[in-house]
Amino acid sequence: MIKSLALRFAPWVLLAAALYAGATYVQHINNERDAIAADLEQSREEVSVWKEQHQWQQELLNHLVDAMDERTKALESATESIDASRRALNRIGAEHAEIREWMDGDVPVPVSDWLRVLQEPGTGAQGSMPNDSRAADDATKGAER
Numbered sequence: 024m025i026k027s028l029a030l031r032f033a034p035w036v037l038l039a040a041a042l043y044a045g046a047t048y049v050q051h052i053n054n055e056r057d058a059i060a061a062d063l064e065q066s067r068e069e070v071s072v073w074k075e076q077h078q079w080q081q082e083l084l085n086h087l088v089d090a091m092d093e094r095t096k097a098l099e100s101a102t103e104s105i106d107a108s109r110r111a112l113n114r115i116g117a118e119h120a121e122i123r124e125w126m127d128g129d130v131p132v133p134v135s136d137w138l139r140v141l142q143e144p145g146t147g148a149q150g151s152m153p154n155d156s157r158a159a160d161d162a163t164k165g166a167e168r
Contacts, residue, residue: 112126
C-alpha cells in the first residue's frame with residue numbers, strides 16, 4: 024500500500040520539485056537582470072557626468088585657444104608697431120646728422136635703469152616710467168664732460 028501510494032504521488036512530487044526548481048531559477052535570473060539593469064543605470068549616469076566634464080573641458084580649451092589667438096594677434100601688432108617705429112627712427116637718423124649723433128650716443132642712465140627694471144621677473148610693463156627725459160639727457164651729457 025505504501026508502495027502504491029508512493030508510485031501514485033511520485034509524479035506529483037517530481038512535478039512540484041521541478042516547479043520549485045524552475046521558480047527558483049526564474050527568481051535567480053530576475054535578480055541578475057535587476058543587478059545588470061542597476062549597473063546599466065549607474066553606467067549611464069557616469070557617462071552623463073563624463074560627457075558634462077568633457078564638454079566643460081572642451082569649452083575651457085576653446086576659451087584658451089581664443090585667448091592665445093588674441094595674444095598672438097596683440098604680439099604681432101606690437102611687433103609690427105615696433106618695427107615701424109624702428110624703420111621711422113632709422114629713416115630720421117639717416118636724414119638728420121644731429122639725430123644720428125644722438126642715436127649713436129649712450130642711453131641716458133635713468134632710461135637704462137628703467138629698462139633693466141622692466142626686464143626683472145614680475146615687473147613687466149608695470150614698471151614706473153623714467154622721470155623727465157631732458158634731465159636724464161642733461162645728466163648723461165654732464166657725466167661725459
